[in-house]
Amino acid sequence: MSDTIPLVAVVAMAENRVIGSGGEMPWRVPSDLKRYRRLTMGKPMIMGRKTLDSIGRVLDGRDTIVLSRQGKGVFEGAHLAATATEALAIARACAETRGADEIVIAGGGEIYRLFFDEIETLYVTEVMTSPKGDATFPAIDPAEWDEIRSETLERGERDSAETRFVVYRRRNTPASRSTN
Template identity: 65%
Template sequence: MSERPLVAVVAMAMNGVIGREGEMPWRLKSDLKRYRQLTMGKPMIMGRKTLVSIGRVLDGRDSVVLSRGRELPFEGAHLADTAESAVAIADDLAGRRGAEEIAVVGGAEIYRLFLDRLVRLHVTHVEAEPEGDARFPPIDPRVWRLVRLDPALTGPGDSAPTRYALYERRA
């Protein structure tokens, strides 16, 4: 069990799609800035495919990769073979960095695996319905309370409008 809360950071289409063939099915330059703000200085738990889709270990953050494999695609990432070891590694890294929380950043299997442990969801709702092969689990209003919803925004370099939502687990 982690000393620090686990929070999800995800961009999700109206139909629940978060990915297609290892890529995001949209281009959201403005959301990448939000992602950076939400994850900077924190350990991020992710699957191997998510790290591959990012293309590198991100600066100012620790990448804890939960994978059945024994090799990581990029130097500097931390390998975990169970959810418990991923949380333990991330918690240790958070302690070293002084981070107050651990970000769970995908993909679909990782979100499902940690859903019951998450205390907050930082969701960018993408106002589109692309085809895809990876989906975020449904956000059950009996479990999650919407505490913030920003109006739709589209910035330069965005292929669809988005709304940012913050959900907190109900007591």
């Protein structure tokens, strides 16, 4: 059962695929935080140590699995994994315990790339800006991904840019590839 829990990515990215600069997001979109919370609540989240450092704490109501080569610097309450296989095993156990229907890949750039071929759904907040940055999200190839839903979001008064929320589903999911 736990091997069939799909991997999803939740990401905010700029038009040029930038997701971070110097360990921080190069924009402010506080109006999107409720959506992020709703998409991730009650689910295990796999992230890198730098991403957890940028958040500054373990988020409530979610299991945080930190994939780190350093094996240190993890906040109290987070699970530490040294390999992607170990991170997935911990996430699957957490998902089964919680009854979660998805495992969230939560960044940063290296973590998204590491799991990208196994991700079935992308929840993307497109931030309408093109800042410089040192972390990017992988290209979303329209030959591999279908846009199944999109919504232009109303810009909040504290938001630094316009946004659009898009859900993509992989055409040939990892689960369907293993049965062919």
